[in-house]
């Protein structure tokens with residue numbers, strides 16, 4: 001297994017130089033990517049040296065190298081996890097067959113659609129976050145933002161390699177379109193709803209990296225099981241990078257909560273707003289919004305597409321190979337809560353049709369762990385408040401719950417009750433403008449904004465005070 005070849009224009013561990021046609025196609029796409037980065041990537045800061053990690057190998061240990069880099073000079077490349085010896089398809093109708101090294105003709109359209117949909121989220125998130133550098137609460141946070149941004153750019157490269165390498169002319173056209181759609185653009189939006197939502201303050205950024213990047217984690221886990229081996233290996237390495245994005249989100253929210261608790265303790269009789277902190281209720285409402293929006297990303301609860309993808313062996317369950325279950329999933333049923341005559345009742349659906357919901361189950365339980373972490377911070381500070389995860393039926397725009405209203409616990413409610421309560425449940429204009437008012441940059445080395453606590457430690461064993469960005 002060759003390591004990563006950095007002597008090439010496009011760093012890679014797929015021996016790109018032995019496939020001249022593919023190499024030329026990707027090298028032709030590269031300047032278009034850089035143009036897109038300069039136009040739609042982080043606004044400003046492209047001439048600053050940022051302390052970033054770059055992949056130097058694909059082993060679990062020691063895969064990353066840290067150094068100062070200007071973002072446009074970041075070595076975006078194509079890195080696949082090591083192949084598994086004689087890997088076989090682990091689920092669906094082709095279970096036991098050798099994994100495919102090429103795209104099977106009959107599944108070409110489905111696979112292209114899955115890859116394009118995943119690919120589209122990567123540049124979208126960079127676009128959504130492009131203005132945040134101007135209001136970063138510290139150099140540490142500024143660096144983390146840019147780390148996430150360059151790695152989302154790399155994830156786009158990962159998917160574009162698959163499109164160029166395995167889908168011929170169609171794939172090349174899709175790769176061009178990935179640089180043409182724009183997050184939030186009414187005429188030419190990104191494919192999925194959440195990736196068109198504005199993300200213009202740091203509380204939203206931390207919620208996005210907690211809840212939306214975690215959707216990404218589960219999509220990647222299910223695609224890492226794919227019978228298409230290059231897709232599986234691509235996703236396995238992306239997961240290594242993804243972990244840091246969720247760390248940024250989870251600890252970021254934790255630090256906002258920590259700071260609010262400190263202010264509450266120091267001034268028990270004051271509104272934290274007077275002290276420049278973010279009230280816990282507002283944090284909860286931001287969580288409610290981003291979590292419910294990200295729930296939609298898993299798709300409909302009952303889905304023939306999901307069934308087809310599973311049957312075909314192209315998209316499995318998260319950690320399918322490690323699960324002690326019937327990997328064919330031909331016989332089981334899933335008991336789903338459905339609305340009938342204004343009430344929730346259980347209805348059994350064939351297991352294969354419930355694959356989106358099964359993946360969402362895993363996502364919800366991961367999110368629950370995050371809430372436990374937030375509540376521990378409250379406990380430690382002796383604060384009574386409790387964070388709660390909104391029920392998966394809350395505030396949905398996709399799937400069987402989207403035609404109805406539900407409260408935070410998932411109970412059906414009428415439109416009038418929704419309208420009356422929703423300002424307490426999702427961020428109001430007032431919440432947003434208050435949070436926005438706190439978003440002033442703190443770019444001085446070793447300093448931090450007043451609405452967030454410093455991290456417990458810095459990056460790569462450096463202190464929080466380290467010069468993560470040279471301004």
Ligand SMILES: [Fe+2]
Pocket residue numbers: 122151152155216
């Ligand atoms: Fe990503």
Ligand SMILES: [Fe+2]
Pocket residue numbers: 152213216242245
């Ligand atoms: Fe990510």
